[in-house]
Amino acid sequence: MKPTLFLCVSFLTFISTFAFAQAPDTAWVRHYHRGSWEAPYSVQQTSDDGFIMVGPSHLLNDSYVEILLLKTDHNGDSLWAKVVGNNQNFYPNSVKEDPNGGYVIAGEKQYGSSPRKAFLLKTDENGDSLWTQFYGSTRGSIANDVTCTADSGYVMTGWRNISGSGDNVFIHKLDANGDSVWLKIYNRGGDETGNCIIQTSDGGFIIGGETDYHTHGRTDFYLLKTDSLGDTLWTRIYGRSDDDRCSSVKQTSDGGYILCGTSDTTGYTSSLAVKTDSNGAVMWQIVFDRGTGGDFIRSVQQTSDGGYIFGGSSINPYQKQDFCFIRTDDQGNILWIKTIDGLNSERAFCVLQTSDLGYILVGEYQYPAPRYWDFC
Template sequence: MGSIMKRASFLVVVILLGEGDLYAQAPDTLWTKTYGGINDDIGLSVEQTSDEGFIITGWTYSFGAGGSDAFLIKTDAEGDILWYKTYGGPADDNGFSVQQTSDNGYIIAGGTYSFGAGDKDVYLIKTDSLGEVIWVKTYGGGLADWATSVQQTADGGYIICGTTGSFGAGQLDVYVIKIDSLGDTIWTKAYGGMNADGGNYIRQTSDGGYIIVGSTGSYGAGLYDVYLIKTDSSGDTVWTKTYGGVENDGGYCVLQTADRGYIIAAGTYSFGAGREDLWLLKTDTLGDTLWTRLYGGTEGERGYSVCQTSDGGYIIAGYTCSFGSGNFDFYLIRTDSLGDTLWTRTYGGTTSDFSYSVRQTSDQGYVIVGWTGSYGSGGDDVYLIRLGPETDVEEQLSHPGNPLPFLEILPNPSKGMARILLKPGSDADYVELKIFNVAGELVRSFSPLSPVIVWDGRDDKGRKVSSGVYFIRLSTSNLRITEKMILLR
């Protein structure tokens, strides 16, 4: 029996579980593109457009009217430029966030030194479908104010998030502006304490309110903590949460997930293996932590963007100093619904390359934007990478000579026991089976030394578990498969 553990060859069938996720393998790179001139050009936000092409914003020192200008690049589905526009004045101006609007035009949010009331102001540009300006607005006071996130809201207006030095209680505060479809202000809010606080990302939630993430030096456990704010539709605070340790921690992207909780992409100096690690946090609807995951090596990693994928997992983009070819590289991590890694990829050359925004595409592939010092025409260039769809285990099982572990679930929901049958298949150095609840907590673990494993609905301490959703995870030296089970008592 010891030989099974040492060198197991099997096909796994789980009976009385539930249909779930397939094991995803890293997709192929379909194409990469660089855009820019002889100076620096930085890409910060990408969206797939209704025609299957892409829209990108950021800032350019190569083109435009001033020091740096905001830009829009519209491409076709292959990444070839259809048109390119710059926006700005004689000083430095930039774009941080872009979205296609309901009229097929675009909304860009960023910051401007060329226009407005103060040192730096929030810069909002509304264009038509060809990038021609419909209107421009600035928002702010006498000090520095800027935007990093914009979204069209259900009423046809827009919500903007950033940081303000002009308003609020402290040195800097989270700055949120609600405007109508013409850019006229409906309300503004500042959130924070006496120290420096800033907002990085905002999204409208299913109840009509908003979720905001950033960093806070006013509250929490450390120098800076991840700062999560939930508001109602008028911007009034419903609750706030901080996450972090004694060092610097910051949140850069937040989304409401299918279960109406939240997923946050962050960076942490307080926890992990290296100087800074990429940090993924999953919360419930009230912001209470369900689980957290750390990714990285001995150097620095940070997560700037996260999306929930069509199978309930996550795709995260950021940078890594620990892995890859250069000083910094694009860092892409694909996880299951519990944040456990399915695959990771780095992209870049021998110098510095940063990814800042990732989206899942209509064909279930991915598009990532950032900037590269390794390739292109100038100092830094906009760097766009298009990945194809993932392949899964079920597809590979149909290939002769390549049998892999497979989880089949019958019936679902279930009131009975779970039987796991071991049959000949591909080689693996080890095999383990674990069961988790929806909070990501380990319920039961098995060491499959026999051809049949039975789960009696109890945890590792022999206690009966309650009705609900559970995740059955099979791990081998070759792969990991997670399946969902609904247990009814």
């Protein structure tokens, strides 16, 4: 039976008036509803100009969490939705369109008291499952992100606990069938997590994440550059005196990198963006803090003019979260900020500039009944 969806996606139309600091208009908002909780953690524009989204889905009377994969057209109207779970707990964190057809989903599987396992799921172009591979250690492993590589394979990052003393960043290179090509684990002590990965223009990889290696209790942004075989070229740490957690990294047109994530103190959250050169040296950094005590910027993309679009959520005067877009120039100077508020809270996870030069932000929307969260 096809699930009924009520997900919420906000789409902004592009207005070429940045010199006047005018934010774009909202073109449409979509909601997709299936059960009592859905959260789209990942979105990508597809080759047909539509969108593919993935996140966990939990029905009110079920004891397990499933994968919800949703395909829309360019207007955000649902084309199909597929649910995968087999009565086990699957938490998907990332989806990518495979250039060779279909989609790949990475995340974690939980079952009873067994250690968590990273998984990679391949589907066809209609979202039907082709194969699933599981990866892990006796102490647990999760995959936070997956990227399709130039050799028609895949690469994942996340964390893996191999000694019981802490979580370690890993890069796992896989072939087109999800079979292991090589696995690199980076163990420097303490807890370190890879949250996002991309293949760089030189064929290597860049990982953004978080580490408490230097502080042992307080986290910092973590940036790891490797060659094509996963061997470390350099590691960089960035942060303030707060808990800084990098959730998004992109390579920029000048060969450098842009990172963003949250920066937490007790009861107060702002957000941090760091621009680096190709060797990870800081070129500039900015703090997003609107003074509300809650600015959660979780995603960044370089825009067609060389600037940046950041997406996330911001606390409003009623102490609820609203969708928030922040547009900057190439030096991090803010051009405009736009919030989209609803009757309840909206938490955003991923932002994109679209092929028509608009912007899309996806997240979850809280119904008046506090137990219900939907794709938004």
